[in-house]
Amino acid sequence: MDRREFIKHSAAAVAGTSVLLTACRKGGAGRSQDAGVAESDPSQMTMRVNPNTGDRVSLLGYGMMRLPTTATGSARENADAPIDQEAVNELVDYALAHGVNYFDTSPVYCQGHSEEATGIALSRHPRSSYFIATKLSNFSEGAWPRNESQAMFMRSLEYLRTDYVDYLLLHSIGGGSRGRDAIQTFYARYMDNGILDWLVEQKQKGVIRNLGFSYHGDIRVFDMLLRWHDEGKYHWDFVQIQLNYLDWHYAKRNNPRNTNASYLYAELDKRGIPAVIMEPLLGGRLAKQPTHILKEMKRADLNATPAEWAFRYAGTPDGILTVLSGMTYMEHLRENCLTYSPLRPITAEEDALLMHLADEICNLNAIPCTACNYCMPCPYGLNIPAIFSHYNNMLAEENVSPRRWLNGYDRAVPRTRQADHCIGCDHCLTHCPQRIHIPEEMQKIDNLVEQLKQR
Amino acid sequence: MLRKIRIILATVCFVLVNLLFLGVGWGVTQHIAWVAQIQFLPALMALNYGVLVVLIALTLVFGRLYCSVICPLGVMQDLFAWAGRKSKKNRYGHSPEKKWLRYGVLAVFVLCLIIGFAPVTTLLAPYSAYGRIVNSMFRPLYDLLINGLAAVETRFDSYMLPEAEIWMRSVTTFVVALLTLIIPGVLAWRHGRTYCNTVCPVGTILSFFARFSLFRIRINEDKCRKCSLCEKNCKAAAIDFKNGTVDLTRCVVCGDCIDKCHDGAISYTVELSAVSRQPSDVSRQQSVKEPDSSRRAFLTGSALAVGTAVMAQAKIKMDGGLAEIEDKQVPHRETPVLPPGSVSARNMNRHCTACQLCVSACPNNVLRPSTDPMRFMQPEMSFERGYCRPECTHCSQVCPAGAIQPVRPEDKPFVHIGHAVWIAQNCIPVANGDHCGACAKHCPADAIQMTDYRTEDGRTVQVPAVDKERCIGCGKCEYVCPARPFSAIYVEGNSTHQVH
Numbered sequence: 001m002d003r004r005e006f007i008k009h010s011a012a013a014v015a016g017t018s019v020l021l022t023a024c025r026k027g028g029a030g031r032s033q034d035a036g037v038a039e040s041d042p043s044q045m046t047m048r049v050n051p052n053t054g055d056r057v058s059l060l061g062y063g064m065m066r067l068p069t070t071a072t073g074s075a076r077e078n079a080d081a082p083i084d085q086e087a088v089n090e091l092v093d094y095a096l097a098h099g100v101n102y103f104d105t106s107p108v109y110c111q112g113h114s115e116e117a118t119g120i121a122l123s124r125h126p127r128s129s130y131f132i133a134t135k136l137s138n139f140s141e142g143a144w145p146r147n148e149s150q151a152m153f154m155r156s157l158e159y160l161r162t163d164y165v166d167y168l169l170l171h172s173i174g175g176g177s178r179g180r181d182a183i184q185t186f187y188a189r190y191m192d193n194g195i196l197d198w199l200v201e202q203k204q205k206g207v208i209r210n211l212g213f214s215y216h217g218d219i220r221v222f223d224m225l226l227r228w229h230d231e232g233k234y235h236w237d238f239v240q241i242q243l244n245y246l247d248w249h250y251a252k253r254n255n256p257r258n259t260n261a262s263y264l265y266a267e268l269d270k271r272g273i274p275a276v277i278m279e280p281l282l283g284g285r286l287a288k289q290p291t292h293i294l295k296e297m298k299r300a301d302l303n304a305t306p307a308e309w310a311f312r313y314a315g316t317p318d319g320i321l322t323v324l325s326g327m328t329y330m331e332h333l334r335e336n337c338l339t340y341s342p343l344r345p346i347t348a349e350e351d352a353l354l355m356h357l358a359d360e361i362c363n364l365n366a367i368p369c370t371a372c373n374y375c376m377p378c379p380y381g382l383n384i385p386a387i388f389s390h391y392n393n394m395l396a397e398e399n400v401s402p403r404r405w406l407n408g409y410d411r412a413v414p415r416t417r418q419a420d421h422c423i424g425c426d427h428c429l430t431h432c433p434q435r436i437h438i439p440e441e442m443q444k445i446d447n448l449v450e451q452l453k454q455r
Numbered sequence: 456m457l458r459k460i461r462i463i464l465a466t467v468c469f470v471l472v473n474l475l476f477l478g479v480g481w482g483v484t485q486h487i488a489w490v491a492q493i494q495f496l497p498a499l500m501a502l503n504y505g506v507l508v509v510l511i512a513l514t515l516v517f518g519r520l521y522c523s524v525i526c527p528l529g530v531m532q533d534l535f536a537w538a539g540r541k542s543k544k545n546r547y548g549h550s551p552e553k554k555w556l557r558y559g560v561l562a563v564f565v566l567c568l569i570i571g572f573a574p575v576t577t578l579l580a581p582y583s584a585y586g587r588i589v590n591s592m593f594r595p596l597y598d599l600l601i602n603g604l605a606a607v608e609t610r611f612d613s614y615m616l617p618e619a620e621i622w623m624r625s626v627t628t629f630v631v632a633l634l635t636l637i638i639p640g641v642l643a644w645r646h647g648r649t650y651c652n653t654v655c656p657v658g659t660i661l662s663f664f665a666r667f668s669l670f671r672i673r674i675n676e677d678k679c680r681k682c683s684l685c686e687k688n689c690k691a692a693a694i695d696f697k698n699g700t701v702d703l704t705r706c707v708v709c710g711d712c713i714d715k716c717h718d719g720a721i722s723y724t725v726e727l728s729a730v731s732r733q734p735s736d737v738s739r740q741q742s743v744k745e746p747d748s749s750r751r752a753f754l755t756g757s758a759l760a761v762g763t764a765v766m767a768q769a770k771i772k773m774d775g776g777l778a779e780i781e782d783k784q785v786p787h788r789e790t791p792v793l794p795p796g797s798v799s800a801r802n803m804n805r806h807c808t809a810c811q812l813c814v815s816a817c818p819n820n821v822l823r824p825s826t827d828p829m830r831f832m833q834p835e836m837s838f839e840r841g842y843c844r845p846e847c848t849h850c851s852q853v854c855p856a857g858a859i860q861p862v863r864p865e866d867k868p869f870v871h872i873g874h875a876v877w878i879a880q881n882c883i884p885v886a887n888g889d890h891c892g893a894c895a896k897h898c899p900a901d902a903i904q905m906t907d908y909r910t911e912d913g914r915t916v917q918v919p920a921v922d923k924e925r926c927i928g929c930g931k932c933e934y935v936c937p938a939r940p941f942s943a944i945y946v947e948g949n950s951t952h953q954v955h
Contacts, residue, residue, distance in 0.1 A: 080776075108773045108774050109774070110775065111773045111774070111775050111776050112773040372774070373774045373775040373776075374774045375774075376774060376775050376776055376777065377775070377776045377777050377778040378777075378778060379778055379889075380778065380937045381777065381778045381779070381780040383777060403614065403615065403617075404614045406617075407605075407614040407615070407616065407617050407618065408614045410617070410618050411605065411609055411614070411618060415620070415840070415841075416780050417777070417780070420897065420935055421893075421935060421937065422893075423883065423889070423890075423891040423892065423893040423935075423937050424890060424891065424892060424893070424896070425883075425889040425890055425891065426890060427889070431774075443896070453844065453846065454845065454846045
């Protein structure tokens, strides 16, 4: 059986299984056939147990980094618009009512307003009904001194209106900074100032219940921290990694500086460290699929959305504590709750299909930007995530005319913020958790734009 | 019949001129650019003999039909007059020709043409006056409409319409355009074709030929009952019903009188006698002011205090948000930068009638009217919003006056319209130490190399070195330069364009 034939067979098998499964689910839940307005049953939400504390954590975790604003779009797209607190309250209420109990924020999210908005929304509910995760986001050199980092943590407690944090992360280890590699940067952020030891003290005092880290980038830092865990130097209660069906095998193919999720997860699993998953949708990229990918997905399961596939994939391994999703809109929250109430684990056939689709998606050579906005603001005014998003969208569309490409570009990004204004100052390089060489990609996109304009 | 034909033809020409100046897209523009080339003054400037001969022949046969059909400013006045007639019927009357004003203005005009004093000729040119009105007043409204439609079509995932940047290219030109809309407009509203028959130099020139025209408006004395309706409806004040004469130098062959006459006494026919009786009464003279140029209203864009582009180094970098971008300001250029095809500053100054068609056709937001009094409203280039793109030759293809002569895209890289000049203190590597090189990276002529430079405080940084021999002056370096509000590299014009 050659490869193509195998895929065909497996796709057919997947189609069969999923139709059956879908039928079971719809029938079992006794919901109307209209999936668009279906509500999830909170008692059905898949829960995972944290072996350290016995916390029963919902498989769907709420990422508070794309909160809605009073303008159209999330705080990612609208830096100037204030956060729509009422909408945040509604979303949080809905999430809690439907079984979601893990909320993940950071002092730097939404230009620094996420923790406060999260605190306001959550403090309206009993403190025991949810878990708060936040981070020590001391990226800037100005935040490296011990007292500054300590102040950052104390501010988090204040904004979150609580006296303890359930999950505290060293934020995005593995990144470099100006003139320092990733290891040196890690030492500057957490070791030389004694902050890690101070955090361990806080854990002993009960101010922090679980201590962990989130990882992007240089694998040496990840390996070093797990070695410390093995040696008993530090104990990691959980680790946050990027996992989705693209990153499982193809993180390298997307970008040579990334690490495959299969490796990261295996390292955690063999030590029994629960994994928190970020970027299950790659910043929404996996929710919007090119037509030919979408066709294959629909052939396998007519009712499932690309997002549903991605969430099911990310939630399937047992060692995963929760899967974070930065949900801006109620529709997304509702759909994701449904997906995990309960989780239908990915079958072997479905896994084969997704691996095959990952293969095809990688061949598009999309830029692996997740629109996390860590690179922003670009000091020279570029809208980096918007440029990448347009570029990727155009890759995903079939038969794009130059007019479509260029007019769409002007509509997506104002001229003064387009790729031709990148000067190659390289300030962004240390910020990108996906290790995208942003200036090089900008040059590539600008060359393409030139070609299209001269055609 | 004459009136109907005239209205149909005038509508066609007028619509085309408007489409041309609104910039409805190059696909349309390149096919209707001829409507600018058949205008009298641009043809004269371009020494386009074919068009001139045809226009003069047309006038010799049909009279001043040009003024009623081809000239957009004439048609615009007819529109105002038509609107004015709604309020009051039969409101015109005969008035004698104001020879001193007509020929005085023409004399000044010809003199300025000969000595090459452009501000006067450009102000008086009727077609150019209308071009400026559309370009500075209607064009922004049209762009607004297109941007609105573009926003709507985006919702349907359609991307056909290019979004336009709406900006004030020149305040003075806007004011002049507003005055040329209001003054002839009000005159037309109240008195009909006063402007055409007292001020307009093209009208006066054509009147020399019109007096000999083959076809002409004629009053049949036998049928005429002296009801005066024709005179009261002649917007050119050319009919004297008492004497039964029509002043052919002022008649624009609109045909309104023929339709008004109940007795069929007026006809538009061949008359062999070449001399028409000229009215001699010059006692009542209305003073008509020519549109006042607002050269005095020199608005040097007052620099607004704008926030700097460089971020304040906050202790904690929050993620997200966009850095503020300060608007670029036009640098002072010793020599203006003119588009490829304009040959030299002198050629531009001699031929351009400042109609703004090139400004309208420029898709890169490079061309704008000058505020320099000697080159008043003639185009010049600046690179705050774009640069002269290599594949574009639109301005050279639309210019009807020979001020920008046709250039082929394949020849464009060899026309050196200017050269880049570097300003050390503005340059980003010198100013804040960031690595740059945007200008060198983007230069299409490979004229910029990055080289070592020692700053005053002893740092060695990479800065651009310009090879003037290679630089073609396209302005891309100036456009992409991150220094704001003034670029660290800008283009100085070459007074005569070099070709090598």
